[in-house]
Amino acid sequence: MTEKGEKSAAATKRIYELCDVGHKQNRVPMVCNGKWDVLTPLAMCLTQESGDGRHLACLALNNLSIPTENKRVMALGPASKAVTFRYTPWALGIHPCHNLSKPIRPKDNKMVSFRKKKDKAEKKVDESKLDSPGATSPNEKSAPTPKAPTKPPQLDDIPALVEIMMTEKGEKSAAATKRIYELCDVGHKQNRVPMVCNGKWDVLTPLAMCLTQESGDGRHLACLALNNLSIPTENKRVMALGPASKAVIGGLCKVIAEDKQESYLCCICLMNLSFLEASIVSILEHSPVADGAKAILPIDNPNSLIRVLEKLLTNSPAVPKSGSGKSEGVRWACGLIKNLAKSEENAALFGKTQIPKCVVENIRATTAPPSRWTSNSLEDFSLFVILNLAQWPISKEALIDAGATNVVKPIMNEGDLQGLKATMACAFLGAPWDAFPENGIPASKAVSELMTNIIEKKGKDGQYAYGVFKLYTATKAYRDLAIAAKKADTGGGESNTKALGVPSAVALQLQVVSDLTIAAVDDAEGGSKYVPDAMSAEYCVGAIEALLPTIMQPASDARKSVQSEKACREVCQMLLTYADISGTSSAAKVSAKAAAAEIKAGTGVARPILEIAHDLWTQYRKREGQPLDQFISQERGVEVDESGPLDFLPCVNSNGDSSCTIM
Numbered sequence: 136m137t138e139k140g141e142k143s144a145a146a147t148k149r150i151y152e153l154c155d156v157g158h159k160q161n162r163v164p165m166v167c168n169g170k171w172d173v174l175t176p177l178a179m180c181l182t183q184e185s186g187d188g189r190h191l192a193c194l195a196l197n198n199l200s201i202p203t204e205n206k207r208v209m210a211l212g213p214a215s216k217a218v219t220f221r222y223t224p225w226a227l228g229i230h231p232c233h234n235l236s237k238p239i240r241p242k243d244n245k246m247v248s249f250r251k252k253k254d255k256a257e258k259k260v261d262e263s264k265l266d267s268p269g270a271t272s273p274n275e276k277s278a279p280t281p282k283a284p285t286k287p288p289q290l291d292d293i294p295a296l297v298e299i300m301m302t303e304k305g306e307k308s309a310a311a312t313k314r315i316y317e318l319c320d321v322g323h324k325q326n327r328v329p330m331v332c333n334g335k336w337d338v339l340t341p342l343a344m345c346l347t348q349e350s351g352d353g354r355h356l357a358c359l360a361l362n363n364l365s366i367p368t369e370n371k372r373v374m375a376l377g378p379a380s381k382a383v384i385g386g387l388c389k390v391i392a393e394d395k396q397e398s399y400l401c402c403i404c405l406m407n408l409s410f411l412e413a414s415i416v417s418i419l420e421h422s423p424v425a426d427g428a429k430a431i432l433p434i435d436n437p438n439s440l441i442r443v444l445e446k447l448l449t450n451s452p453a454v455p456k457s458g459s460g461k462s463e464g465v466r467w468a469c470g471l472i473k474n475l476a477k478s479e480e481n482a483a484l485f486g487k488t489q490i491p492k493c494v495v496e497n498i499r500a501t502t503a504p505p506s507r508w509t510s511n512s513l514e515d516f517s518l519f520v521i522l523n524l525a526q527w528p529i530s531k532e533a534l535i536d537a538g539a540t541n542v543v544k545p546i547m548n549e550g551d552l553q554g555l556k557a558t559m560a561c562a563f564l565g566a567p568w569d570a571f572p573e574n575g576i577p578a579s580k581a582v583s584e585l586m587t588n589i590i591e592k593k594g595k596d597g598q599y600a601y602g603v604f605k606l607y608t609a610t611k612a613y614r615d616l617a618i619a620a621k622k623a624d625t626g627g628g629e630s631n632t633k634a635l636g637v638p639s640a641v642a643l644q645l646q647v648v649s650d651l652t653i654a655a656v657d658d659a660e661g662g663s664k665y666v667p668d669a670m671s672a673e674y675c676v677g678a679i680e681a682l683l684p685t686i687m688q689p690a691s692d693a694r695k696s697v698q699s700e701k702a703c704r705e706v707c708q709m710l711l712t713y714a715d716i717s718g719t720s721s722a723a724k725v726s727a728k729a730a731a732a733e734i735k736a737g738t739g740v741a742r743p744i745l746e747i748a749h750d751l752w753t754q755y756r757k758r759e760g761q762p763l764d765q766f767i768s769q770e771r772g773v774e775v776d777e778s779g780p781l782d783f784l785p786c787v788n789s790n791g792d793s794s795c796t797i798m
Contacts, residue, residue, distance in 0.1 A: 346386030636685030
């Protein structure tokens, strides 16, 4: 109430955070408990010249106006006059707290919302204004300029709208672009796929052209339309890899490079397209040059997408103001980078830029605890980028140089999604075993649960959905944890690896390797519903090798066990079969053969952990209908007596007597 400028905006931001989507439970107490009045100060902020404070106050009032209990207080209570009349609705044509009543349409305001229909008088063409350069007199005979339809737009109107967008500029082009946007808005989702995929027309090229307009209205509407069209899976391939992809990606990149107010919308659109994994390499390869000029590698081209994103992140304030255009651009740029960094090729490019340093700084500079990071927040995206980049060699070194390990390490104490991401990132970055809380037990449970959920094609309620993480990410994290634990053990002990080498987790590693092996062997019968990738199987073999001190731990009474003998033979044969299939890397072959040799040498003594893990693996194969003799050696010795090795003849007995006639 007493301050202005940045101090007031900072306080308003805190009020907004108290009632944002992650704190819905606070909304009614903030308005209805009678201990304080937040409405009058927020209403005062609406009159500020500073856009940040005003914008945050609008966001807060919108959130507070949603609960039914709050509506009466805000619309009819003591502060209702301040809330209702302190803000002049000059921008949108509706009251910022429109949840309280119907939209306000002021008579003196000529600006309209995107959904407001124009009056008939506004649709008439003023012929007195046809004196601009290139204008055609009404008396001259020439082809009439197509007019945007005045009825609600239909798909059949698209050809005429496209022609206007391609041939006209200014208001006419913006009006046609608006009609295209209305055809694919939230009320017309069913039109999005036909507009892009039916082959009758091309709406992408005209929309991409509109991105280069100086007029903010046409550019803004084109960004909105492209965002809506980029949502369906069917459209992503056409937009990112089709004939118009160069124009679409180039137009979006140009808006970001010019730091227009629609930059964040362009980042969101590119992020939508990057959910198609087949497109992530081609999107980051965008490196425009003049017509006829020699191609330039993206890393060497200041106008390439990767350099544009780097510039956006490096030129942003150390702590961008929440809700500002700059902060939104940085946030969604990090969301785009999160998807693009899933490729090793792309990660190598990112490792040669300042982007790894920037995302580490985003985490270091935040004042919010990880428990308050919302999905798709700047911190959430930045930690995801660190996780994805940490998996690949070049970008991993860049993160280490930026001090990522020390920044991410404290987040491991969180028991939620952020803690899981931090745990896997620290494993990739080579953090020592003593850096993982509680001797690595929470890390082991979280990562093994993630592997199980991925294989069973499910997510975890309140944390992540299926598809957010890849199996190779989870298996690599488990392997790196196993390697860190083994390094911490001295003298071949198992005090640290026992946190990871629990039977259920070991069985899961065996399952992944065997599923890939069965899928790769031509004469194998059966198979898993989930066929893992080659990298995941390789990481599981590495984890098994690192955990052998625990897996092969003998029983305390040094007894013999038929089940242990069977488990040793079958697991050994499975690893050798895996080593022989085509496509297995040389490092994986060495690891598999070394593990098989050590397991084979362990026969003769009961191995409880291996027994239980083998039993769980066998039960899984029964459920999947896989042959249980797949990895049992079929070789048989030939018994020889003084009569010679004739037992292969069915009519020869052990004494050499025969009832057969040999010709």
